[in-house]
Amino acid sequence: MADKVLMKGxxxxxxxxxxxxxxxxxxxxxxxxxxxxAYMAKKMPKIGGTFLxxxxxxxxxxxxxxxxxxxRRVMTSSSSPGISLKSEGLSYLAGADxxxxxxxxxxxxxxxxxxxxxxxxxxxxxxxxxxxxYRMIVLAPSSxxxxxxxxxxxxxxxxxxxxxxxxxxxxxxxxxxxxxxLDLEVAPAPEKPWATTGTKMKRKHNIIxxxxxxxxxxxxxxxxxxxxxxxIEESEALxxxxxxxxxxxxxxxxxxxxRVSRNAIDEARKIGIKVGMIRPVTLWPFPSAPxxxxxxxxxxxxxxxxxxxxxIEDVRLSTDCKVPVILCNRxxxxxxSPDEVFECIKNAAENGGVE
Amino acid sequence: MSTRQxxxxxxxxxxxxxxxxxxxxxxxxxGKNVSWLPSYGPEMRGGTASCSVxxxxxxxxxxxxxxxxILIAMNLPSLDRYEEAVVPGGMIFLDSSLIERKVKRDDxxxxxxxxxxxxxxxxxxxxxxxxIIGKILxxxxxxxxxxxxxxxxxxxxxKHADMKDVNRRAISLGASL
Numbered sequence: 384m385a386d387k388v389l390m391k392g393x394x395x396x397x398x399x400x401x402x403x404x405x406x407x408x409x410x411x412x413x414x415x416x417x418x419x420x421a422y423m424a425k426k427m428p429k430i431g432g433t434f435l436x437x438x439x440x441x442x443x444x445x446x447x448x449x450x451x452x453x454x455r456r457v458m459t460s461s462s463s464p465g466i467s468l469k470s471e472g473l474s475y476l477a478g479a480d481x482x483x484x485x486x487x488x489x490x491x492x493x494x495x496x497x498x499x500x501x502x503x504x505x506x507x508x509x510x511x512x513x514x515x516x517y518r519m520i521v522l523a524p525s526s527x528x529x530x531x532x533x534x535x536x537x538x539x540x541x542x543x544x545x546x547x548x549x550x551x552x553x554x555x556x557x558x559x560x561x562x563x564x565l566d567l568e569v570a571p572a573p574e575k576p577w578a579t580t581g582t583k584m585k586r587k588h589n590i591i592x593x594x595x596x597x598x599x600x601x602x603x604x605x606x607x608x609x610x611x612x613x614x615i616e617e618s619e620a621l622x623x624x625x626x627x628x629x630x631x632x633x634x635x636x637x638x639x640x641x642r643v644s645r646n647a648i649d650e651a652r653k654i655g656i657k658v659g660m661i662r663p664v665t666l667w668p669f670p671s672a673p674x675x676x677x678x679x680x681x682x683x684x685x686x687x688x689x690x691x692x693x694x695i696e697d698v699r700l701s702t703d704c705k706v707p708v709i710l711c712n713r714x715x716x717x718x719x720s721p722d723e724v725f726e727c728i729k730n731a732a733e734n735g736g737v738e
Numbered sequence: 739m740s741t742r743q744x745x746x747x748x749x750x751x752x753x754x755x756x757x758x759x760x761x762x763x764x765x766x767x768x769g770k771n772v773s774w775l776p777s778y779g780p781e782m783r784g785g786t787a788s789c790s791v792x793x794x795x796x797x798x799x800x801x802x803x804x805x806x807x808i809l810i811a812m813n814l815p816s817l818d819r820y821e822e823a824v825v826p827g828g829m830i831f832l833d834s835s836l837i838e839r840k841v842k843r844d845d846x847x848x849x850x851x852x853x854x855x856x857x858x859x860x861x862x863x864x865x866x867x868x869x870i871i872g873k874i875l876x877x878x879x880x881x882x883x884x885x886x887x888x889x890x891x892x893x894x895x896x897k898h899a900d901m902k903d904v905n906r907r908a909i910s911l912g913a914s915l
Contacts, residue, residue: 389759389766389774389892415778498778559801560759560774562766639800646799720804 393418406432416488444472454578460486474513478593482541499716500554505693621664630659647724741794748812753867764889765793872912
């Protein structure tokens with residue numbers, strides 16, 4: 384414990400990004416993620432990096448496009464309404480196959496919504512807020528330690544697959560402090576022969592572009608991209624299981640919802656209910672395998688979410704709707720209490736999943 | 739001690755978040771699992787600040803304290819809002835120089851500390867929070883000087899090291915009550 388420091392989740396993301404070799408940050412302030420920008424503003428000038436508060440979220444994401452084109456690790460961060468503004472840029476990053484890290488510390492929506500925690504950007508993150516066929520690797524931390532570790536992982540995966548990684552956190556994850564070890568292992572960034580780093584008169588110039596007016600060519604790029612996505616789905620899904628061995632009821636929850644659920648599970652176990660949890664760490668690729676495996680013992684799934692029911696669709700898809708999947712949710716910035724989740728578990732145990 | 743849930747609440751400017759941070763750091767230096775979660779909503783801008791602190795031997799689940807074992811109420815709205823939430827057998831520490839009414843519950847232990855008055859009289863008017871911290875540590879039998887010192891060393895940055903002494907004095911004053 385001696386080497387651990389107390390940090391806010393937002394600060395842990397910023398420090399981990401610097402440790403991962405990110406020297407370029409572009410952002411625009413919005414609660415509840417502003418500490419990321421504040422941290423970068425303080426640190427980047429001291430280490431020869433760039434901190435730039437852009438005139439808007441749209442400007443910031445296009446600056447990210449520029450640095451990513453030049454082959455350097457780069458990030459931006461925002462919260463829900465700001466991510467909507469960035470969505471055009473996310474689509475362009477995907478279309479140009481550029482690696483970048485984008486952080487969304489979610490708040491309640493839609494619209495300007497509120498500033499309290501939410502998980503209602505799940506669809507936007509996993510299905511793409513921007514246009515066109517594309518995916519982002521979506522990482523969902525559930526502790527300050529994971530805010531740091533998944534930031535590093537996000538950069539690594541982005542470089543490996545030439546695509547955007549998104550950290551999908553929420554207001555509590557961003558604002559809470561927990562002990563964190565910053566002794567993080569970082570794999571060196573791979574060579575980027577495609578980047579616009581100067582030809583030195585030794586090669587043909589590289590072009591970074593997302594415009595392809597020939598349908599055959601555009602189709603080929605889409606097919607190629609989805610071959611890559613398939614590899615990611617096969618090899619990069621991450622999850623954590625909690626007491627699933629004998630579970631008849633299984634909670635699916637990520638981020639703050641998984642923390643609340645853990646308390647509820649411990650209480651339910653005390654009265655003999657066989658309940659466990661699968662916590663997706665990657666939301667895309669969604670970890671379907673543990674859900675399929677859980678069907679051996681599980682009679683009911685409960686999706687605990689701070690949304691009107693978004694991840695629940697992936698739980699149903701992963702289990703081919705073979706058993707009931709119930710939604711246990713609060714929205715608008717309200718976080719379900721462990722008691723509410725406990726009641727949901729108890730109902731499922733008594734009624735066998737009938738809503 | 740397995741897990742202890744603290745809820746600190748008061749006006750913005752009373753050092754609510756700092757007091758919570760001190761307790762969290764104290765837990766950290768003692769090798770405990772800790773979490774600290776501030777209110778960051780509009781109420782913070784309107785004057786009320788609160789923070790949830792959990793200190794325990796096992797990993798912290800939800801970082802949100804909705805049923806505190808220990809409530810620290812530094813103004814009347816905080817006591818009004820959270821008194822009922824305290825677990826039976828829990829503790830309420832309140833600043834009796836700012837809260838005139840009595841606690842209604844009879845199943846909790848109440849400590850009335852005239853912290854704001856004492857802080858003013860002793861020349862550190864902004865440290866009513868740390869006087870209350872001192873009292874909490876005493877009642878929990880956790881006021882060992884080296885543990886306090888370790889936490890102060892973490893929570894006060896090197897830049898503000900000159901503030902350590904006055905914080906130390908406020909804590910000892912609280913612990914002497």
